[in-house]
Amino acid sequence: MTKSDITDIKQLLSKPKQIVIVPHKNPDGDAIGSTLALYHYLIAKGHQATVIAPNDYPEFLKWIPGESNIIIHEVDTEEADKLIEEAELIFTLDFNALHRTGAMEIPLAEAKATKILIDHHQQPDDYAKYIYSDVSICSTCQMIYHFLEMLDDKYSIDSKIATCLYVGIMTDTGSFRFASTTATTHRVVADLIDKGAVNADIHSSVYDNNSYDRLQLLGVALNNLKIIPELNTAYISLSQKELNKHNFTKGDTEGVVNYGLSIKGVKFAAIFIEHKQEGIIKISLRSKDDFDVNEFAREHFDGGGHINASGGRSNLSLSETITKFVSILPQYSKALKE
Ligand code: 5GP
Numbered sequence: 001m002t003k004s005d006i007t008d009i010k011q012l013l014s015k016p017k018q019i020v021i022v023p024h025k026n027p028d029g030d031a032i033g034s035t036l037a038l039y040h041y042l043i044a045k046g047h048q049a050t051v052i053a054p055n056d057y058p059e060f061l062k063w064i065p066g067e068s069n070i071i072i073h074e075v076d077t078e079e080a081d082k083l084i085e086e087a088e089l090i091f092t093l094d095f096n097a098l099h100r101t102g103a104m105e106i107p108l109a110e111a112k113a114t115k116i117l118i119d120h121h122q123q124p125d126d127y128a129k130y131i132y133s134d135v136s137i138c139s140t141c142q143m144i145y146h147f148l149e150m151l152d153d154k155y156s157i158d159s160k161i162a163t164c165l166y167v168g169i170m171t172d173t174g175s176f177r178f179a180s181t182t183a184t185t186h187r188v189v190a191d192l193i194d195k196g197a198v199n200a201d202i203h204s205s206v207y208d209n210n211s212y213d214r215l216q217l218l219g220v221a222l223n224n225l226k227i228i229p230e231l232n233t234a235y236i237s238l239s240q241k242e243l244n245k246h247n248f249t250k251g252d253t254e255g256v257v258n259y260g261l262s263i264k265g266v267k268f269a270a271i272f273i274e275h276k277q278e279g280i281i282k283i284s285l286r287s288k289d290d291f292d293v294n295e296f297a298r299e300h301f302d303g304g305g306h307i308n309a310s311g312g313r314s315n316l317s318l319s320e321t322i323t324k325f326v327s328i329l330p331q332y333s334k335a336l337k338e
């Protein structure tokens with residue numbers, strides 16, 4: 001983002017505007033945290049702001065300040081489309097291409113509003129007039145903090161904004177343990193705590209609200225974990241039947257893929273989750289070091305993401321998808337063995 005972009009945006013925000021803020025489909029902690037942080041900031045500045053999420057988000061995020069004001073496009077389509085059409089300014093956060101918003105893609109593409117993209121995924125599309133893209137930053141929430149810094153408005157961060165930003169930084173860094181966590185991340189987080197984010201309570205609200213079913217499902221996932229030691233790869237599968245048996249709800253499988261990566265020596269981990277209703281297998285990929293799972297997901301599974309965390313999908317059956325995955329791996333044997 002250039003100095004002149006910032007000057008333009010300051011100018012745009014100098015008078016009350018109708019603003020829509022959009023996270024990606026299946027929003028995670030970073031998507032919900034960043035959109036709500038910006039929402040609180042804009043409301044405090046006198047704008048009319050609305051967060052419109054493509055679809056619902058996990059139970060463990062349903063306590064974040066302001067979340068009850070989020071409009072779900074899938075549920076209130078007409079109202080959401082009207083807001084998008086009438087918006088003067090649209091912020092799209094935590095995604096790099098409009099198709100990542102599912103059914104919101106067309107209304108967003110057709111909207112006359114000035115668009116501002118803030119995101120840390122690779123290779124952003126150029127649908128927005130203003131683009132703040134940085135793949136080296138751990139989370140969109142940290143970017144919102146820097147964005148407010150650039151607007152010379154860091155001092156507007158109150159405890160609500162600090163809490164929202166803390167959630168996304170914490171969830172996208174695996175609680176500050178991934179390589180994307182930098183000294184700057186820690187300085188930002190320290191400042192958020194100073195500004196009223198209660199770190200232990202936030203951690204507890206997000207991570208200590210498991211249901212018995214969720215833990216039983218984790219047990220099934222760990223039981224299904226397979227390892228290909230010669231290729232330093234581990235993968236997990238969950239069928240629709242297994243999900244149903246443990247009353248699966250959104251968010252129950254969040255983070256399960258990381259167990260594969262926690263095995264000594266494993267560099268590449270995958271999880272395959274059957275979604276019978278949509279007729280797809282949803283895939284999450286994680287890696288260590290420089291094994292690029294963004295590239296892997298783009299090349300083979302119609303997806304994308306970051307170097308060490310990506311996702312995609314397959315229209316094959318669960319077993320066919322796994323067979324395809326296993327058969328592709330030897331092409332990467334050099335990189336996986338390094
Ligand atoms: P997750 O595995 O947690 O769903 O996603 C990991 C990362 O990959 C996230 O940053 C997410 O935005 C990205 N991602 C997940 N699924 C897709 C997909 O289908 N397409 C693209 N382009 N990115 C994805």
Ligand code: MN
Nearest residue numbers: 030094140172
């Ligand atoms: Mn993110």
